[in-house]
Amino acid sequence: MAQTIQPPRSYDNTKTGIKYNRTGGSGSNFEMIGWLFMRLSGIVLLVLIFVHLYVNLMVGDGIQAVDFGFVAGKWADPFWQVWDLAMLWLAMLHGTNGVRTIINDYADKDGTRFWLKMILYAATVVILVLGTLVIFTFNPCPPGAAAELLPSFCSAS
Protein backbone atom coordinates (compact mmCIF):
# COMPACT_ATOMS: atom_id res chain seq x y z
CA MET A 1 0.00 0.00 0.00
CA ALA A 2 1.30 3.41 -0.92
CA GLN A 3 1.86 6.08 1.70
CA THR A 4 -1.76 7.03 2.25
CA ILE A 5 -1.30 10.20 4.27
CA GLN A 6 -1.26 12.87 1.59
CA PRO A 7 0.79 15.97 2.23
CA PRO A 8 -1.46 19.01 1.99
CA ARG A 9 -0.45 22.09 0.05
CA SER A 10 1.41 19.68 -2.17
CA TYR A 11 1.40 22.48 -4.74
CA ASP A 12 4.33 23.94 -2.77
CA ASN A 13 3.60 27.54 -3.77
CA THR A 14 7.07 28.78 -2.99
CA LYS A 15 6.87 32.57 -2.62
CA THR A 16 9.66 34.70 -1.23
CA GLY A 17 11.46 31.56 -0.15
CA ILE A 18 8.56 30.39 2.03
CA LYS A 19 7.06 27.02 1.19
CA TYR A 20 3.39 26.08 1.51
CA ASN A 21 1.94 29.50 0.79
CA ARG A 22 -1.80 29.80 0.69
CA THR A 23 -3.19 30.66 -2.74
CA GLY A 24 -3.96 34.37 -2.73
CA GLY A 25 -7.23 35.52 -1.23
CA SER A 26 -9.77 37.46 -3.24
CA GLY A 27 -10.38 40.09 -0.57
CA SER A 28 -14.13 39.83 -1.05
CA ASN A 29 -16.89 39.03 1.41
CA PHE A 30 -18.30 36.30 -0.83
CA GLU A 31 -17.70 33.44 1.59
CA MET A 32 -19.19 35.41 4.46
CA ILE A 33 -22.32 36.23 2.45
CA GLY A 34 -22.56 32.59 1.38
CA TRP A 35 -22.34 31.46 5.00
CA LEU A 36 -24.97 33.97 6.09
CA PHE A 37 -27.26 33.08 3.18
CA MET A 38 -27.19 29.39 4.14
CA ARG A 39 -28.45 30.17 7.66
CA LEU A 40 -31.11 32.70 6.65
CA SER A 41 -32.43 30.76 3.65
CA GLY A 42 -32.51 27.63 5.80
CA ILE A 43 -34.81 29.29 8.34
CA VAL A 44 -37.09 30.73 5.64
CA LEU A 45 -37.19 27.39 3.79
CA LEU A 46 -38.35 25.60 6.95
CA VAL A 47 -41.48 27.80 6.98
CA LEU A 48 -42.01 27.70 3.21
CA ILE A 49 -41.66 23.94 2.88
CA PHE A 50 -43.73 22.91 5.89
CA VAL A 51 -46.59 25.26 5.01
CA HIS A 52 -46.38 23.93 1.43
CA LEU A 53 -46.59 20.34 2.67
CA TYR A 54 -49.41 21.16 5.08
CA VAL A 55 -51.52 22.98 2.49
CA ASN A 56 -51.00 20.31 -0.18
CA LEU A 57 -51.29 17.17 1.91
CA MET A 58 -53.34 17.92 5.04
CA VAL A 59 -55.88 20.68 4.33
CA GLY A 60 -59.32 19.68 2.92
CA ASP A 61 -59.28 16.38 1.07
CA GLY A 62 -55.56 16.14 1.70
CA ILE A 63 -53.38 14.14 -0.63
CA GLN A 64 -56.38 12.82 -2.62
CA ALA A 65 -57.08 16.35 -3.85
CA VAL A 66 -53.69 16.80 -5.51
CA ASP A 67 -54.04 16.59 -9.28
CA PHE A 68 -53.49 18.76 -12.34
CA GLY A 69 -56.48 20.92 -11.46
CA PHE A 70 -55.22 21.47 -7.90
CA VAL A 71 -51.86 22.74 -9.12
CA ALA A 72 -53.53 24.87 -11.78
CA GLY A 73 -55.77 26.36 -9.12
CA LYS A 74 -52.83 27.23 -6.87
CA TRP A 75 -50.89 28.89 -9.67
CA ALA A 76 -53.90 31.00 -10.60
CA ASP A 77 -53.36 32.76 -7.25
CA PRO A 78 -50.47 35.30 -7.16
CA PHE A 79 -49.90 34.45 -3.48
CA TRP A 80 -48.98 30.85 -4.26
CA GLN A 81 -47.02 31.95 -7.34
CA VAL A 82 -44.78 34.09 -5.15
CA TRP A 83 -44.67 31.36 -2.48
CA ASP A 84 -43.53 28.71 -4.96
CA LEU A 85 -41.11 31.12 -6.64
CA ALA A 86 -39.46 31.91 -3.28
CA MET A 87 -39.29 28.21 -2.50
CA LEU A 88 -37.74 27.41 -5.89
CA TRP A 89 -35.07 30.12 -5.74
CA LEU A 90 -34.14 29.71 -2.10
CA ALA A 91 -34.02 25.92 -2.30
CA MET A 92 -31.97 25.94 -5.52
CA LEU A 93 -29.47 28.54 -4.30
CA HIS A 94 -29.25 26.89 -0.86
CA GLY A 95 -28.62 23.51 -2.45
CA THR A 96 -26.18 24.88 -5.02
CA ASN A 97 -24.16 26.66 -2.37
CA GLY A 98 -24.11 23.48 -0.27
CA VAL A 99 -22.84 21.38 -3.17
CA ARG A 100 -20.34 24.13 -4.03
CA THR A 101 -18.80 23.90 -0.57
CA ILE A 102 -18.71 20.10 -0.82
CA ILE A 103 -16.88 20.37 -4.16
CA ASN A 104 -14.47 22.89 -2.63
CA ASP A 105 -13.85 20.53 0.28
CA TYR A 106 -13.44 17.29 -1.62
CA ALA A 107 -12.05 18.02 -5.11
CA ASP A 108 -8.25 17.97 -4.90
CA LYS A 109 -7.37 19.15 -8.41
CA ASP A 110 -8.11 22.72 -9.49
CA GLY A 111 -9.33 21.50 -12.88
CA THR A 112 -11.76 18.97 -11.37
CA ARG A 113 -13.01 21.61 -8.97
CA PHE A 114 -13.59 24.12 -11.76
CA TRP A 115 -15.49 21.77 -14.07
CA LEU A 116 -17.63 20.24 -11.33
CA LYS A 117 -18.67 23.74 -10.32
CA MET A 118 -19.39 24.73 -13.91
CA ILE A 119 -21.70 21.70 -14.32
CA LEU A 120 -23.37 22.61 -11.02
CA TYR A 121 -23.92 26.25 -11.99
CA ALA A 122 -25.25 25.31 -15.45
CA ALA A 123 -27.75 22.88 -13.90
CA THR A 124 -28.83 25.53 -11.40
CA VAL A 125 -29.40 28.17 -14.08
CA VAL A 126 -31.42 25.77 -16.25
CA ILE A 127 -33.68 24.73 -13.36
CA LEU A 128 -34.14 28.29 -12.08
CA VAL A 129 -35.05 29.70 -15.52
CA LEU A 130 -37.29 26.79 -16.40
CA GLY A 131 -39.01 26.79 -13.01
CA THR A 132 -39.60 30.54 -13.03
CA LEU A 133 -41.05 30.37 -16.55
CA VAL A 134 -43.41 27.54 -15.59
CA ILE A 135 -44.72 29.39 -12.51
CA PHE A 136 -45.47 32.63 -14.39
CA THR A 137 -46.50 31.43 -17.84
CA PHE A 138 -48.52 28.42 -16.70
CA ASN A 139 -51.82 28.19 -18.57
CA PRO A 140 -53.90 25.08 -17.85
CA CYS A 141 -56.08 25.64 -20.91
CA PRO A 142 -53.81 26.70 -23.80
CA PRO A 143 -55.90 27.89 -26.74
CA GLY A 144 -55.88 25.67 -29.79
CA ALA A 145 -54.95 22.49 -27.91
CA ALA A 146 -56.82 19.25 -28.61
CA ALA A 147 -59.83 19.09 -26.28
CA GLU A 148 -59.19 15.50 -25.11
CA LEU A 149 -55.77 16.51 -23.72
CA LEU A 150 -57.23 19.26 -21.54
CA PRO A 151 -58.71 18.84 -18.05
CA SER A 152 -62.48 18.94 -17.72
CA PHE A 153 -62.70 22.40 -16.18
CA CYS A 154 -61.33 24.05 -19.38
CA SER A 155 -64.53 23.31 -21.34
CA ALA A 156 -66.74 24.50 -18.49
CA SER A 157 -66.33 28.17 -19.22
Added chain:
Amino acid sequence: MSTPTKDETAEPASKVELPESVAGSGEIPSFEITLRVRRYNPEFSDEAHWDDFQLTMYGTDRVLDALHKAKWEHDGSVSFRRSCAHGVCGSDAMRINGRNRLACKVLLKDLDTSKPITVEPIKGLPVEKDLIVDMEPFFQSYREIMPFLMNNSHTPTKERLQSSEERERFDDTTKCILCAACTSSCPVFWTDGQYFGPAAIVNAHRFIFDSRDDAGDMRLEILNDKEGVWRCRTTFNCTDACPRGIQVTKAIAEVKQAILSRKV
Protein backbone atom coordinates in the same frame (compact mmCIF):
# COMPACT_ATOMS: atom_id res chain seq x y z
CA MET B 1 28.22 3.01 31.25
CA SER B 2 26.68 -0.42 31.07
CA THR B 3 24.07 -1.25 28.50
CA PRO B 4 20.89 -2.72 29.96
CA THR B 5 20.68 -6.49 29.67
CA LYS B 6 17.63 -8.25 28.30
CA ASP B 7 15.92 -8.75 31.69
CA GLU B 8 16.64 -5.28 32.95
CA THR B 9 14.03 -2.70 31.92
CA ALA B 10 15.45 0.61 30.77
CA GLU B 11 12.95 2.52 32.85
CA PRO B 12 11.10 0.71 35.65
CA ALA B 13 7.43 1.50 36.12
CA SER B 14 6.91 4.36 38.49
CA LYS B 15 5.63 3.39 41.93
CA VAL B 16 4.16 5.43 44.74
CA GLU B 17 5.07 4.25 48.22
CA LEU B 18 1.86 3.89 50.19
CA PRO B 19 1.47 2.56 53.72
CA GLU B 20 -0.23 -0.85 54.08
CA SER B 21 -3.20 0.75 55.82
CA VAL B 22 -4.22 2.73 52.74
CA ALA B 23 -6.87 0.79 50.80
CA GLY B 24 -5.91 -0.25 47.28
CA SER B 25 -2.22 -0.11 47.91
CA GLY B 26 0.07 -2.82 46.70
CA GLU B 27 1.41 -4.00 43.40
CA ILE B 28 0.49 -1.86 40.40
CA PRO B 29 -1.46 -4.08 38.00
CA SER B 30 0.36 -5.04 34.84
CA PHE B 31 -1.09 -6.18 31.53
CA GLU B 32 -0.01 -7.22 28.05
CA ILE B 33 -0.68 -4.85 25.17
CA THR B 34 -0.10 -4.83 21.45
CA LEU B 35 1.16 -1.47 20.25
CA ARG B 36 0.57 -1.07 16.51
CA VAL B 37 2.72 1.75 15.15
CA ARG B 38 2.46 3.28 11.68
CA ARG B 39 5.97 3.12 10.25
CA TYR B 40 7.28 5.14 7.32
CA ASN B 41 10.86 5.65 6.28
CA PRO B 42 11.31 7.23 2.85
CA GLU B 43 14.99 6.18 2.79
CA PHE B 44 13.94 2.54 2.52
CA SER B 45 10.46 2.52 1.08
CA ASP B 46 7.81 4.92 -0.12
CA GLU B 47 5.22 2.68 1.47
CA ALA B 48 4.07 2.91 5.05
CA HIS B 49 3.36 -0.22 7.06
CA TRP B 50 2.26 -1.26 10.55
CA ASP B 51 4.63 -2.69 13.16
CA ASP B 52 3.30 -4.57 16.17
CA PHE B 53 5.06 -4.55 19.54
CA GLN B 54 4.04 -6.95 22.34
CA LEU B 55 4.69 -5.12 25.58
CA THR B 56 4.10 -5.68 29.29
CA MET B 57 2.87 -2.40 30.69
CA TYR B 58 1.60 -1.15 34.06
CA GLY B 59 -1.54 0.61 35.20
CA THR B 60 0.36 3.85 35.63
CA ASP B 61 1.78 3.86 32.10
CA ARG B 62 0.78 6.13 29.27
CA VAL B 63 0.93 5.55 25.52
CA LEU B 64 4.18 7.53 25.54
CA ASP B 65 5.68 5.00 28.00
CA ALA B 66 4.72 2.20 25.62
CA LEU B 67 6.39 4.05 22.73
CA HIS B 68 9.49 4.55 24.89
CA LYS B 69 9.54 0.86 25.75
CA ALA B 70 9.19 -0.07 22.06
CA LYS B 71 11.99 2.32 21.07
CA TRP B 72 14.36 1.61 23.96
CA GLU B 73 13.94 -2.16 24.20
CA HIS B 74 12.67 -3.42 20.84
CA ASP B 75 13.41 -1.20 17.86
CA GLY B 76 15.57 1.89 18.23
CA SER B 77 14.51 3.20 14.83
CA VAL B 78 10.95 4.04 15.98
CA SER B 79 10.79 7.82 15.59
CA PHE B 80 8.49 10.26 17.35
CA ARG B 81 8.66 13.71 18.89
CA ARG B 82 8.38 14.30 22.61
CA SER B 83 9.89 16.95 24.82
CA CYS B 84 8.41 17.55 28.25
CA ALA B 85 6.33 14.34 28.35
CA HIS B 86 3.87 16.02 30.71
CA GLY B 87 1.24 17.53 28.42
CA VAL B 88 2.64 21.04 28.24
CA CYS B 89 5.05 21.27 25.31
CA GLY B 90 2.68 19.87 22.69
CA SER B 91 5.30 17.81 20.85
CA ASP B 92 3.73 14.36 20.97
CA ALA B 93 0.32 14.85 19.38
CA MET B 94 -0.54 11.69 17.46
CA ARG B 95 -3.51 9.66 16.29
CA ILE B 96 -4.17 7.07 19.01
CA ASN B 97 -6.88 4.55 18.11
CA GLY B 98 -8.01 6.99 15.43
CA ARG B 99 -8.28 10.01 17.72
CA ASN B 100 -5.83 12.89 18.01
CA ARG B 101 -4.34 12.84 21.49
CA LEU B 102 -1.12 13.68 23.30
CA ALA B 103 0.67 10.37 23.88
CA CYS B 104 1.81 11.66 27.28
CA LYS B 105 -1.76 12.27 28.47
CA VAL B 106 -3.44 8.97 27.52
CA LEU B 107 -3.24 6.21 30.11
CA LEU B 108 -3.06 2.72 28.61
CA LYS B 109 -5.58 1.43 31.16
CA ASP B 110 -8.18 3.82 29.73
CA LEU B 111 -7.86 2.20 26.29
CA ASP B 112 -9.17 -1.20 25.22
CA THR B 113 -6.05 -3.29 25.90
CA SER B 114 -7.64 -6.47 24.51
CA LYS B 115 -7.21 -5.03 21.01
CA PRO B 116 -4.06 -3.58 19.44
CA ILE B 117 -3.55 0.10 20.24
CA THR B 118 -2.92 1.91 16.96
CA VAL B 119 -0.59 4.89 16.86
CA GLU B 120 -0.32 6.97 13.67
CA PRO B 121 1.08 10.37 12.76
CA ILE B 122 -1.43 13.24 12.83
CA LYS B 123 -3.24 13.52 9.51
CA GLY B 124 -3.03 16.20 6.86
CA LEU B 125 0.61 17.19 7.37
CA PRO B 126 3.44 15.69 5.30
CA VAL B 127 4.94 12.68 7.10
CA GLU B 128 8.72 12.81 7.41
CA LYS B 129 9.38 9.60 9.31
CA ASP B 130 7.17 7.29 11.38
CA LEU B 131 5.21 9.61 13.70
CA ILE B 132 7.11 12.78 12.79
CA VAL B 133 5.34 15.20 10.47
CA ASP B 134 6.41 18.44 8.82
CA MET B 135 4.74 21.10 10.97
CA GLU B 136 5.61 23.91 8.57
CA PRO B 137 2.13 24.33 6.96
CA PHE B 138 0.68 24.49 10.48
CA PHE B 139 3.10 27.17 11.66
CA GLN B 140 2.72 29.05 8.39
CA SER B 141 -0.97 29.56 9.16
CA TYR B 142 -0.09 30.46 12.73
CA ARG B 143 2.33 33.18 11.56
CA GLU B 144 -0.20 34.57 9.09
CA ILE B 145 -2.64 35.58 11.85
CA MET B 146 0.12 37.63 13.54
CA PRO B 147 0.17 36.00 17.00
CA PHE B 148 1.71 38.93 18.87
CA LEU B 149 0.44 42.04 20.64
CA MET B 150 0.04 45.09 18.44
CA ASN B 151 -0.75 48.32 20.22
CA ASN B 152 -0.77 51.73 18.58
CA SER B 153 -0.55 53.84 21.74
CA HIS B 154 2.71 54.96 23.27
CA THR B 155 4.58 52.39 25.26
CA PRO B 156 3.42 52.87 28.82
CA THR B 157 5.88 53.17 31.69
CA LYS B 158 3.89 50.58 33.64
CA GLU B 159 2.08 47.44 32.50
CA ARG B 160 -1.05 47.79 30.34
CA LEU B 161 -3.96 47.40 32.73
CA GLN B 162 -6.89 45.13 32.05
CA SER B 163 -9.93 44.25 34.15
CA SER B 164 -10.49 40.64 35.12
CA GLU B 165 -13.62 40.60 32.91
CA GLU B 166 -11.55 41.76 29.93
CA ARG B 167 -9.00 39.04 30.68
CA GLU B 168 -11.73 36.43 31.06
CA ARG B 169 -12.99 37.21 27.53
CA PHE B 170 -10.08 35.35 25.88
CA ASP B 171 -8.90 33.18 28.78
CA ASP B 172 -9.85 29.89 27.10
CA THR B 173 -7.77 30.51 23.98
CA THR B 174 -4.63 31.44 25.91
CA LYS B 175 -4.25 27.76 26.84
CA CYS B 176 -3.15 26.64 23.36
CA ILE B 177 0.16 24.72 23.26
CA LEU B 178 0.36 24.51 19.42
CA CYS B 179 0.37 20.70 19.35
CA ALA B 180 -1.64 20.67 16.07
CA ALA B 181 -4.06 18.04 17.39
CA CYS B 182 -7.03 20.26 16.45
CA THR B 183 -5.88 21.36 13.00
CA SER B 184 -4.88 17.83 12.00
CA SER B 185 -8.25 16.45 13.19
CA CYS B 186 -10.16 18.81 10.89
CA PRO B 187 -11.61 17.12 7.77
CA VAL B 188 -11.49 20.41 5.87
CA PHE B 189 -7.76 20.72 6.58
CA TRP B 190 -7.18 17.11 5.42
CA THR B 191 -8.38 17.81 1.89
CA ASP B 192 -5.94 20.43 0.63
CA GLY B 193 -4.33 22.00 3.70
CA GLN B 194 -5.27 25.46 2.47
CA TYR B 195 -7.69 26.12 5.34
CA PHE B 196 -6.15 28.21 8.13
CA GLY B 197 -7.20 25.53 10.61
CA PRO B 198 -8.57 25.68 14.16
CA ALA B 199 -5.22 26.37 15.89
CA ALA B 200 -4.54 29.54 13.87
CA ILE B 201 -8.08 30.79 14.51
CA VAL B 202 -7.81 30.02 18.25
CA ASN B 203 -4.59 32.03 18.45
CA ALA B 204 -6.14 34.88 16.45
CA HIS B 205 -9.08 34.79 18.88
CA ARG B 206 -6.64 35.21 21.76
CA PHE B 207 -5.58 38.63 20.38
CA ILE B 208 -8.81 39.73 18.67
CA PHE B 209 -10.64 39.70 22.02
CA ASP B 210 -7.74 41.13 24.02
CA SER B 211 -8.63 44.68 25.11
CA ARG B 212 -4.95 45.70 24.96
CA ASP B 213 -4.58 44.76 21.29
CA ASP B 214 -5.41 47.17 18.45
CA ALA B 215 -5.01 44.92 15.41
CA GLY B 216 -8.21 42.88 15.81
CA ASP B 217 -9.66 44.30 12.58
CA MET B 218 -6.57 43.23 10.62
CA ARG B 219 -6.83 39.69 11.96
CA LEU B 220 -10.56 39.54 11.23
CA GLU B 221 -9.82 40.67 7.68
CA ILE B 222 -7.24 37.89 7.31
CA LEU B 223 -9.70 35.28 8.61
CA ASN B 224 -12.47 36.58 6.32
CA ASP B 225 -10.45 34.97 3.51
CA LYS B 226 -11.96 32.17 1.45
CA GLU B 227 -9.68 29.80 3.39
CA GLY B 228 -10.61 31.44 6.69
CA VAL B 229 -13.33 30.85 9.28
CA TRP B 230 -16.08 30.29 6.69
CA ARG B 231 -14.58 26.93 5.75
CA CYS B 232 -15.35 25.67 9.27
CA ARG B 233 -18.13 23.06 9.09
CA THR B 234 -18.60 22.88 12.88
CA THR B 235 -17.88 19.15 13.09
CA PHE B 236 -16.39 19.66 16.58
CA ASN B 237 -13.42 17.34 15.82
CA CYS B 238 -11.11 20.10 17.05
CA THR B 239 -12.90 20.55 20.37
CA ASP B 240 -12.75 16.79 20.92
CA ALA B 241 -9.06 16.65 20.02
CA CYS B 242 -7.79 19.57 22.12
CA PRO B 243 -5.65 18.23 25.00
CA ARG B 244 -6.10 21.51 26.86
CA GLY B 245 -9.88 21.36 26.72
CA ILE B 246 -10.18 24.58 24.73
CA GLN B 247 -13.69 25.08 23.30
CA VAL B 248 -12.18 25.43 19.82
CA THR B 249 -15.37 25.34 17.77
CA LYS B 250 -16.90 27.95 20.08
CA ALA B 251 -13.87 30.20 19.58
CA ILE B 252 -14.22 29.86 15.80
CA ALA B 253 -17.92 30.74 16.07
CA GLU B 254 -17.04 33.84 18.10
CA VAL B 255 -14.60 34.95 15.40
CA LYS B 256 -17.32 34.39 12.75
CA GLN B 257 -19.70 36.55 14.76
CA ALA B 258 -17.06 39.25 15.19
CA ILE B 259 -16.52 39.39 11.42
CA LEU B 260 -20.28 39.48 10.81
CA SER B 261 -20.97 42.22 13.35
CA ARG B 262 -18.17 44.32 11.85
CA LYS B 263 -19.30 43.87 8.23
CA VAL B 264 -23.08 43.75 8.43
